[in-house]
Structures are given as C-alpha cells and as structure tokens.
Amino acid sequence: MSGRLLPFRRRASESERPSQLPGRPYPPGGRPGGTATTIPTPLAASRFRELILPHADAAYSLARYLARDPVAAEDITQEALLKAYRNVDALRSEPRAWLLAIVRNAFFDWRRRGDERLVGGAIAEAQMAEASDPDQETAEASLIRRGDVVALRAAIEAVPEPFREALVLRDLEELSYRQVAQITGVPMGTVMSRLSRARRMLGERLGVMETAS
Numbered sequence: 001m002s003g004r005l006l007p008f009r010r011r012a013s014e015s016e017r018p019s020q021l022p023g024r025p026y027p028p029g030g031r032p033g034g035t036a037t038t039i040p041t042p043l044a045a046s047r048f049r050e051l052i053l054p055h056a057d058a059a060y061s062l063a064r065y066l067a068r069d070p071v072a073a074e075d076i077t078q079e080a081l082l083k084a085y086r087n088v089d090a091l092r093s094e095p096r097a098w099l100l101a102i103v104r105n106a107f108f109d110w111r112r113r114g115d116e117r118l119v120g121g122a123i124a125e126a127q128m129a130e131a132s133d134p135d136q137e138t139a140e141a142s143l144i145r146r147g148d149v150v151a152l153r154a155a156i157e158a159v160p161e162p163f164r165e166a167l168v169l170r171d172l173e174e175l176s177y178r179q180v181a182q183i184t185g186v187p188m189g190t191v192m193s194r195l196s197r198a199r200r201m202l203g204e205r206l207g208v209m210e211t212a213s
Contacts, residue, residue: 063107066104080099104183
C-alpha cells in the first residue's frame with residue numbers, strides 16, 4: 001500500500017502568512033500573552049530553512065489527518081514549526097521524522113485543550129490482520145485510478161486513532177517502522193499491529209464504497 005495514500009498540501013494563503021512564519025520571531029518580551037522566547041541565531045534560522053521548512057507540507061498533512069479539521073491543522077502546523085524553529089539547534093536525527101514527532105505532540109496538546117472538533121479517542125490494539133492478495137487491485141488503488149481523491153481521504157480520516165496515525169506515518173509519509181515507533185513511543189511490534197489493523201479497516205471501508213458505486 002505504500003505510496004498509494006494521498007497527502008494534503010497547504011495553500012500558501014492559509015499556511016504561509018508572513019506574520020506567522022517562523023522566520024519572523026516575536027518582539028522583545030516573547031509571545032503575546034506568554035513568556036519571553038529565545039530568538040535563534042542566523043545560523044539556526046538558515047538551518048531551519050534548509051532542513052525543516054521543506055517538510056512543512058508533510059507536517060500539515062499529518063496534522064490534517066490527525067485533527068480531521070483544516071483550520072485546526074493550520075494551527076497545529078504553525079505551533080509545530082515555531083517549536084522546531086526555536087529548537088532546531090537540538091536537531092540530531094532525520095529532519096522530517098523529527099518535525100513529525102513535534103507535530104504529533106502539538107496535536108495532543110491541541111486535543112488536551114479541549115477542542116470539541118475532534119471526534120474519536122484511544123482504541124484498543126487489535127491483532128495482526130491477514131495479508132491481502134498482492135495481485136488483486138486494492139480499493140484505494142481503484143479510487144486513485146478513478147480520481148476519487150476526496151473519497152480516499154475521507155476513508156483514511158474515518159480510521160480511528162491511533163491506527164490512523166500509524167497508517168499516515170508509514171504508508172503516506174513512508175517512514176520506517178523504527179521511525180514510527182520512535183515518534184509514537186510504542187514498540188515496533190505495536191506499530192506493525194496497528195498498521196495491519198488500520199490497513200484492514202481502510203480496505204473494508206473502501207470496499208463498501210466500491211460496492212456502493
């Protein structure tokens with residue numbers, strides 16, 4: 001399934017407002033209504049632009065699938081980018097995985113703030129599902145072939161968390177199992193179990209769509 005899922009992309013008018021870009025730090029005194037923040041050095045800013053900013057679309061895509069709300073996804077992405085900007089000097093791992101881990105934490109912070117737009121919650125882990133027939137066209141591949149991107153994205157969003165999270169990180173962002181395990185803070189076996197269950201739920205949902213169409 002890797003490579004079949006479709007990421008969301010930011011629109012510049014929504015996600016790249018000059019007043020919110022990490023390249024423009026807050027004035028002396030820090031964030032409005034907050035505490036003072038350290039302004040990164042010019043070298044750090046350059047490092048951010050080179051290593052982190054190219055993955056901003058991936059950050060938004062993960063936030064969009066996790067939150068299932070485009071407005072919330074913009075806020076989560078901006079919060080994650082600002083945090084990455086302020087801490088880019090601490091980067092010691094692969095930039096995209098590092099940024100996506102920050103996005104995930106920003107999403108949980110947003111959820112803890114009590115935003116009622118999020119529907120869903122933690123789901124008990126399921127057993128590994130049986131592998132599908134590799135020679136048979138999958139429902140998601142059929143939807144892409146027909147250009148039904150909206151239906152595919154809706155089906156992905158319908159997969160409960162944390163299975164959706166594993167699905168997006170592994171099959172959409174194509175991170176390794178080890179990277180997904182590090183980002184989510186669970187063993188690799190748990191990642192594999194969640195991913196298998198997520199693929200099965202997605203396939204079942206898309207199969208229903210295929211039958212209905």
